[in-house]
Amino acid sequence: MANGPLNGVKVLEYCENVAGPYCAKQFSDLGAQVIKVERPEGDEARRRGPFYHDEADPEHSACFLFNNTNKKSITLNLESRKGQEILKKLIAKTDIFLEDTQPGTMERLGLGYDTLSSINPGLIMAALTPYGQTGPYRDYKAYYLNTFHASGAGYLLPADSPNTDREPIKMGGSMGESDIGICAAVGILGAYYWREFNGGKGQYIDISKQEAEMAIERQNIALYHETGKSKTRTSNSAVRDILIKCGDGSYIKIVLLPENQWNGLVRALGNPEWTKKEEFSTDALRIKNYRQMEKYLTETAKEYNSYQLFEKIQAEGTACAPVCNAEQVYKSPQAEVRGFFVEMDHPAVGEIKYPGMPFTSSAVPPTDNQAAPLLGQNNEEIYSGILGYSKEDLVKLKEAGVI
Amino acid sequence: MPEKALKGIKIVNFGWVYAAPYCSMLLSFMGADVVKVESRLRVDQTRRTGVFVGDGATVGLESSPMFNNINLNSKGVTINLKNPKGIELAKRLVAECDVVMENMRPGVMDKLGLGYEDLKAVKPDIIMLSMSGFGSKGPYGHYAGYAPVFASFGGGAYLTGYSDGDPNTGSGVMDLRAGTAAAFAVLSALVYRNRTGEGQYIDLSCSESVGVLVGPELLEYPLTGRSPERCGNEDVIMAPHQVYRCKGDDKWVSIAVATDEEFAALCKVMGKPELAEDPAYADRYSRWENRKELDKIISGWTPGYSHLEITRMLQAVGVAAAPSFTAEELVSDPHTIAREKFITVDHPTQGKKWVLTPPWKFSETPATIEKCCPVIGEDNDHFFLDVLGLSQEEYAILKEEKAIE
Structure with missing residues (x-):
């Protein structure tokens, strides 16, 4: 267990893939005890690539390894009556229970909020589902692709498309699912604060993935109400910025509005003649003549790689950044100084550096980080150490397919 | 009246644009009291951006629905931070609060005399959150950053786009992603303070807050030696x-x-x-x-x-x-309507504004939107007279001297 500001908080997680596990990771990385309850087959993420050394081993999945740091893993079959009984025992010893099954599943298993809160009245139970526990789409099936597009966020991407000939897309990688996880974590920790420090009690939190992503894309809704028109992927972003391909094939993004951004760029490039042209003399004209400006800048950028241009332009106070791939993010000198990457040792993949927290804290820098658990790694510790089952019981439970 | 989860928590926000205001707005949905510190001499640029209500003639500081939508529930005071008496007022306000937030360029708060050490001197257990493009330290700590910059440097933009197309920095809402991460950090600091009595300084990098959202993809590099490429809507194994x-x-x-x-x-x-x-x-x-x-x-x-x-x-x-979905389809969809996703708030000059309700449904402590964004300086009387206890004379003088402006 990591050392951090949430030491002492107890979380039980029954979630798979990204959103739920990433939510619980917020807690475990800051020192909470998180017990991850996995089906005997394990979290689905264990079967998703990429894998360490390209070996499709359930302990090698990047997705699993990232989203489950600092947690303990136990296996439990909630479809079995005994499994349900064991879960209830664990519920009695937890502050927060996070689950991501389809609405109605926990009730079917006899593990609905009413039952669980009668066992532990202080329980905070949070359910993370595609469309929430109510409403006409409550039972709709969805994967990340679907909830992201259902939130309205996909329709805006890729931003600044030249036309709408091609399909709207999702944000890359796990981003939309991770958005949901952290949004949920904020609400859950708020509920915990109420219970612990504001004279509150346990409660149930219904979180819809669609709504959590809509929260991020909230300006889209406000804009529609003003204009009566839906924004689409050809619309420009609020701050006009430009993407330029550099000499080495990498990209740089440069912010060109307001005027001081442009002025810094001009200085950085050594006041070339083309920047003095009438057609680039005001913000309005630069927006209008964006494509010509793009041509000039691309010509200039041929002499540089994106990192060189980045440092040169930032030195004049203009916001810009290289478009970094994973390797570049890992090799960033900034990440090095901030200690963004945290080394952890894992029984199957060894010592690897993981992306850590996006902030540093003066009071409790998290220490003692542990890599993700092996499937069922903590069965004995939890079932025997906490619930008091004997080793003999554990063998029986395993034989019966309960754990 | 149902209770508020974060009742009693007071936040003073020196932040602007989207990142820090969104962070405190999320906490305000759960009942935290937020006061935004602005100045007519240094206006939050979001008041001047976005689509404006009315024709050109009515465009002013109170006309941006974008500003409203990111500063809901907040109160507002005006303090001129270039005036030494303004700095004193700001410190007195901080002394009344639990949390201070800001997202100016690194070093600006220190120069103003409002750095963490200065604020700790007036409120020993203060929690201070600084948000910046690259974090306050390191070789790029002083560099400028906006949403497309965080998206690019953090690793998100490279992964977004068609497999045969350019990388894409998204729709300009990366600040809200940073704001959500910051809200969790601040809440954890409040839990820690209540347990130990200690405050803390939180230095958040908006680029890193994008990076962690694509953590599994970043991790591919040390695990396989490769950096993943963008692939539109495609998945690593699912098809269609x-x-x-x-x-x-x-x-x-x-x-x-x-x-x-x-x-x-x-x-x-x-x-x-x-x-x-x-x-x-x-x-x-x-x-x-x-x-x-x-x-x-x-x-x-x-x-x-x-x-x-x-x-x-x-x-x-x-x-x-x-x-x-398009925005138009979302606001008229039977599901979002059944889930009560949209409500109106009354704005003194803009009229009824449609806004999105908070992203969690709590059984005991409903998250709520109580009011629209602050009109600039609308709570000056309350904070300077009632909270800080200035006399009418002192208040008048500070206004006269443009410390309150």
């Missing part, structure tokens, strides 16, 4: 996993298939049950390998129907499908 054109102008539906059963159900609805038996598509790997062909077949079917019709047909047989 794409957005397809439907009947209507620029209308699209997302369809994602994980299992053989789902695929067979999809084929049946398309009237091509034989596809499920075709060795080219019969198992998960084959579907993924032949996904481009599969996408062509599905694209030949979807334009015959609306995205809602396809969603209904596929959901009825257990296949995950959803429209790529």
Whole structure:
């Protein structure tokens, strides 16, 4: 267990893939005890690539390894009556229970909020589902692709498309699912604060993935109400910025509005003649003549790689950044100084550096980080150490397919 | 009246644009009291951006619905931080609060005399959050950053876009992602303070807050030695996993298939049950390998129907499908309406404004929107007279001297 500001908080997680596990990771990385309850087959993420050394081993999945740091893993079959009984025992010893099954599943298993809160009245139970526990789409099936597009966020991407000939897309990688996880974590920790420090009690939190992503894309809704028109992927972003391909094939993004951004760029490039042209003399004209400006800048950028241009332009106070791939993010000198990457040792993949927290804290820098658990790694510790089952019981439970 | 989860927590926010205001707004939904410190001499640029209400003649500091939508529930005071008496006032305000937030360029608060050490001197257990593009230290600590910059440097933009296209920095809302991460950090600091009595300084990098959201993809580099590429809507193993054109102008539906059963159900609805038996598509790997062909077949079917019709047909047989909704469709959708996703708040000059309700449904402590954004300086009397206890004379002098401006 990591050392951090949430030491002492107890979380039980029954979630798979990204959103739920990433939510619980917020807690475990800051020192909470998180017990991850996995089906005997394990979290689905264990079967998703990429894998360490390209070996499709359930302990090698990047997705699993990232989203489950600092947690303990136990296996439990909630479809079995005994499994349900064991879960209830664990519920009695937890502050927060996070689950991501389809609405109605926990009730079917006899593990609905009413039952669980009668066992532990202080329980905070949070359910993370595609469309929430109510409403006409409550039972709709969805994967990340679907909830992201259902939130309205996909329709805006890729931003600044030249036309709408091609399909709207999702944000890359796990981003939309991770958005949901952290949004949920904020609400859950708020509920915990109420219970612990504001004279509150346990409660149930219904979180819809669609709504959590809509929260991020909230300006889209406000804009529609003003204009009566839906924004689409050809619309420009609020701050006009430009993407330029550099000499080495990498990209740089440069912010060109307001005027001081442009002025810094001009200085950085050594006041070339083309920047003095009438057609680039005001913000309005630069927006209008964006494509010509793009041509000039691309010509200039041929002499540089994106990192060189980045440092040169930032030195004049203009916001810009290289478009970094994973390797570049890992090799960033900034990440090095901030200690963004945290080394952890894992029984199957060894010592690897993981992306850590996006902030540093003066009071409790998290220490003692542990890599993700092996499937069922903590069965004995939890079932025997906490619930008091004997080793003999554990063998029986395993034989019966309960754990 | 139901209780508020974060009742009693007081936040003073020196932040502007989207990142820090969104952070405190999320906490205000749960009952934290937020006061935004602004100055007429240094106006939050969001008051001047976005689509404005009314014609050019009425454009002013109170006309931006974008500003309203990111500063809901907040109170507002005006303090001129270039005036030493303004700095004293700001410190007195901080002394009354639990949390201070800011997202100016690193070093600016220190120069103003409002750095963490200065604020700790007036409130020993203060929690201070600084948000910046790259974090306050390090070789790029002083560099400028906006949303497209965080998206690029953090690793998110590289992964977003068509597989044969340019990287994409998204729709300009990366600040809200940073704000959400910051809200969790601040809440954890409040828990820690209540347990130990200690405050803390939190230095958040907006670029890193984008990086962690694509953590699994970043981790691919040390695990395999490769950096993943962007791939539009495609998945690492699922197929079909794409957005397809439907009947209507620029209308699209997302369809994602994980299992053989789902695929067979999809084929049946398309009237091509034989596809499920075709060795080219019969198992998960084959579907993924032949996904481009599969996408062509599905694209030949979807334009015959609306995205809602396809969603209904596929959901009825257990296949995950959803429209790529426009804002207009979202606000009139029966599901979002049933979930009460939109409410209006009254703004003194803009009138009724539609806003999105908070993203959690609590059984005991409902998250709420109580009011619109602050009109600049609207709570000056309350904070300077009632909270800080200035006399009418002192207050008048500070206004006269433009410390309150």
